Amino acid sequence: MAGPQQEAGAPRPTSRDVARAAGVSQATVSLVLGDKWRGRVAEPTAERVRTAARQLGYRPNLAARNLRLGRTRTALLVVPALTNEFFAHVHTGAARVAARHGFGVLLYPSPEGAGPARDPFDSARASLDGVLASSMASDALATIRGDDLPLVMLDSDPAHSLGATTVNLDLADGMRQVTEHLLALGHRDFLHLAAAVDSWTFDVRADALATALHGTDTAVRRVTAPLTVAAARTAAEAALAAPGPRPTAVICDDDFLAAGVCKAARRLGLRVPEDLSVTGFDDLTLATAVEPELTTVRLPAERFGERGMETLVAVVEGRAPDATPLPVELVIRDSTGPAR
Amino acid sequence: MAGPQQEAGAPRPTSRDVARAAGVSQATVSLVLGDKWRGRVAEPTAERVRTAARQLGYRPNLAARNLRLGRTRTALLVVPALTNEFFAHVHTGAARVAARHGFGVLLYPSPEGAGPARDPFDSARASLDGVLASSMASDALATIRGDDLPLVMLDSDPAHSLGATTVNLDLADGMRQVTEHLLALGHRDFLHLAAAVDSWTFDVRADALATALHGTDTAVRRVTAPLTVAAARTAAEAALAAPGPRPTAVICDDDFLAAGVCKAARRLGLRVPEDLSVTGFDDLTLATAVEPELTTVRLPAERFGERGMETLVAVVEGRAPDATPLPVELVIRDSTGPAR
DNA sequence: AGGCCGAGGTTTTACGTATAACGTCGAGCG
DNA sequence: CGCTCGACGTTATACGTAAAACCTCGGCCT
Numbered sequence: 163m164a165g166p167q168q169e170a171g172a173p174r175p176t177s178r179d180v181a182r183a184a185g186v187s188q189a190t191v192s193l194v195l196g197d198k199w200r201g202r203v204a205e206p207t208a209e210r211v212r213t214a215a216r217q218l219g220y221r222p223n224l225a226a227r228n229l230r231l232g233r234t235r236t237a238l239l240v241v242p243a244l245t246n247e248f249f250a251h252v253h254t255g256a257a258r259v260a261a262r263h264g265f266g267v268l269l270y271p272s273p274e275g276a277g278p279a280r281d282p283f284d285s286a287r288a289s290l291d292g293v294l295a296s297s298m299a300s301d302a303l304a305t306i307r308g309d310d311l312p313l314v315m316l317d318s319d320p321a322h323s324l325g326a327t328t329v330n331l332d333l334a335d336g337m338r339q340v341t342e343h344l345l346a347l348g349h350r351d352f353l354h355l356a357a358a359v360d361s362w363t364f365d366v367r368a369d370a371l372a373t374a375l376h377g378t379d380t381a382v383r384r385v386t387a388p389l390t391v392a393a394a395r396t397a398a399e400a401a402l403a404a405p406g407p408r409p410t411a412v413i414c415d416d417d418f419l420a421a422g423v424c425k426a427a428r429r430l431g432l433r434v435p436e437d438l439s440v441t442g443f444d445d446l447t448l449a450t451a452v453e454p455e456l457t458t459v460r461l462p463a464e465r466f467g468e469r470g471m472e473t474l475v476a477v478v479e480g481r482a483p484d485a486t487p488l489p490v491e492l493v494i495r496d497s498t499g500p501a502r
Numbered sequence: 503m504a505g506p507q508q509e510a511g512a513p514r515p516t517s518r519d520v521a522r523a524a525g526v527s528q529a530t531v532s533l534v535l536g537d538k539w540r541g542r543v544a545e546p547t548a549e550r551v552r553t554a555a556r557q558l559g560y561r562p563n564l565a566a567r568n569l570r571l572g573r574t575r576t577a578l579l580v581v582p583a584l585t586n587e588f589f590a591h592v593h594t595g596a597a598r599v600a601a602r603h604g605f606g607v608l609l610y611p612s613p614e615g616a617g618p619a620r621d622p623f624d625s626a627r628a629s630l631d632g633v634l635a636s637s638m639a640s641d642a643l644a645t646i647r648g649d650d651l652p653l654v655m656l657d658s659d660p661a662h663s664l665g666a667t668t669v670n671l672d673l674a675d676g677m678r679q680v681t682e683h684l685l686a687l688g689h690r691d692f693l694h695l696a697a698a699v700d701s702w703t704f705d706v707r708a709d710a711l712a713t714a715l716h717g718t719d720t721a722v723r724r725v726t727a728p729l730t731v732a733a734a735r736t737a738a739e740a741a742l743a744a745p746g747p748r749p750t751a752v753i754c755d756d757d758f759l760a761a762g763v764c765k766a767a768r769r770l771g772l773r774v775p776e777d778l779s780v781t782g783f784d785d786l787t788l789a790t791a792v793e794p795e796l797t798t799v800r801l802p803a804e805r806f807g808e809r810g811m812e813t814l815v816a817v818v819e820g821r822a823p824d825a826t827p828l829p830v831e832l833v834i835r836d837s838t839g840p841a842r
Numbered sequence: 843a844g845g846c847c848g849a850g851g852t853t854t855t856a857c858g859t860a861t862a863a864c865g866t867c868g869a870g871c872g
Numbered sequence: 873c874g875c876t877c878g879a880c881g882t883t884a885t886a887c888g889t890a891a892a893a894c895c896t897c898g899g900c901c902t
Contacts, residue, residue, distance in 0.1 A: 177859065177860095178858080178859095187882050189861075189882065189883075196859095198860090201880085202880065202881075203879095203881070204881090207881085219648065219649075223629060225565050225568035225569040225859095226859045226860090228565035228887095229563070229886095230860050230887055232887070247585055250584040250585040253584055253611075254584070254585065254611070257611070268609075269608075271594070271597070289563060289565055309559075391791045418791070422791075424793075425791075428793060447758070450731060451731045451761040451788055451791070451792060452761075453793060516888055516889085517888070518888080526851080528890095529852065529854090529891075530850090532889065533891085536889095541848085541849070541850085544851085569857050570888080570889045570890050570891085571889085
């Protein structure tokens, strides 16, 4: 057990302590431990340094290293809300790629889940080498651009990105696939349950839906709801119980919304998919946890995070990033069926 | 727009640049910006410094500050998997309290969700002032204890915590409440669907279940499954279709498992709760997204994170932390009913 | 008048690391 | 033999900040 010698209350050993213990100078310790010693330090000496370091339980002081090198090998990931499984996966992917490049990832979830992040630097206790952001207030964005800190935006409005590199999921294509799937099933009267969130990623969905329906004799109504199951249920119940012809399919911006619609349908005595088709978006755990399992658009969330970080690294290294949007895939399950 | 002057490619301004611009010494800048100048610097001078700083877009170099002060005002949060909503909430709570104390939170999700974290310091790009960990390999734990870095464990085995302070949810009481609820409904034949994860938090559930059933004429079988809806469904289907008397209630370690059981029941033609009662644990979004809504044990996840960070701060400041476990609450919904 | 004190700063130092610039010493070579 | 050169280290310095120690000067008390 034992482990490295270290008396309680003793300050952490520095490279100088290691040097003293190994009978060499501090510079030599730095060379050896930094793996930059080929031909500069004899092997026996290097070995002496390494064992001394192990003995003392030496670990370099990151603050000092960062100060010296002027970089931290740390990137900031800005996401709206960690409690959304999607962003947890994005983080996983981003962290994986970052680790591969010797980078760490600092996470900044914006305070209340809804709005874009305000000042990422409030929370950034370490300096940063780059930022990967899914949404950000334009003043914070301007600050970052002003610092010419490498920045990559995730699925954000090119018009408001101040020229920052952007990585995209092909959300529009996802929405197109959903729409064509439903059209093929004979649906002609849609309800679009949209997220009541001011975000480009949802605006894109609405636009794509309009585009996909262009030229077809199709009715579409739009209702918005906050991104919760309960809110979606309430909104859907109201919309489906409204007078006039009832939509035969509900297209949702998100799986949570779709789950809410399914509950509303059941409450109203409508069977899914026999009486009503419902589609989700994201393909989270939720999509296969509910009955019926949701037809939805699978977003490659981890891959998205990976691509984002790969792009950030490319930007840092001055290489041209891969600009093609990541493909998404319609997953047909049990919540959609032929129109009556 | 404009914002702070800063030419592209120019190095970030330092406190010395600000000093030069304001016609004072660097020390004065540090005093003024550090709010430690009462009586040491005249107001007009202070104002000159502040405007100069604003003008140049000065922001202090965190690495330098951390080096100088010997602390980073940053705590590490170690969790098994961010993709579990529960831990996302824990993070939210912890980050809130941390912010209140001027701390930041660095997140370290252990690589593959399953096992405990291996070396938190691999990912910690900044030095740390403390660690808040939900599970950790014993060698990593020993390292931290050896550094006498303040450490607080979240819901972990006191026997393997090397004396670290521990913050607990009253999981045992949660399990007791579930069991008594079902007993009161007349159930006498249980299936316990346990998580196939080697973690103390699940061992506690099993023990508490045994305790609660002690002295009652009750049968209980235990089956384990990985923490996914699909795995739970498979396991439950097998267990419920097995020959012999069928359990009338399934107690699950987790809401995901419970959702899987509900699907299995439907597959087997069993109605929930008429033919089979099912209970979850955690009360995640999932619990109210499925049909029927789950009777489950609500864990105050955010409060848990808050308490954890409060405790860490107390440990750092040498105060005695609040050691009472956080109460949990049985939430009775639609997945449990009287035994037939 | 001499001394003390407080206001309003400045000079200096230390934090721990990485690395550029600089010895030193023996071997090899013309 | 004198010079160079490579191998093996060492000395010195800079990174940007916070804060302790120090300086200067005018006012005021005794």
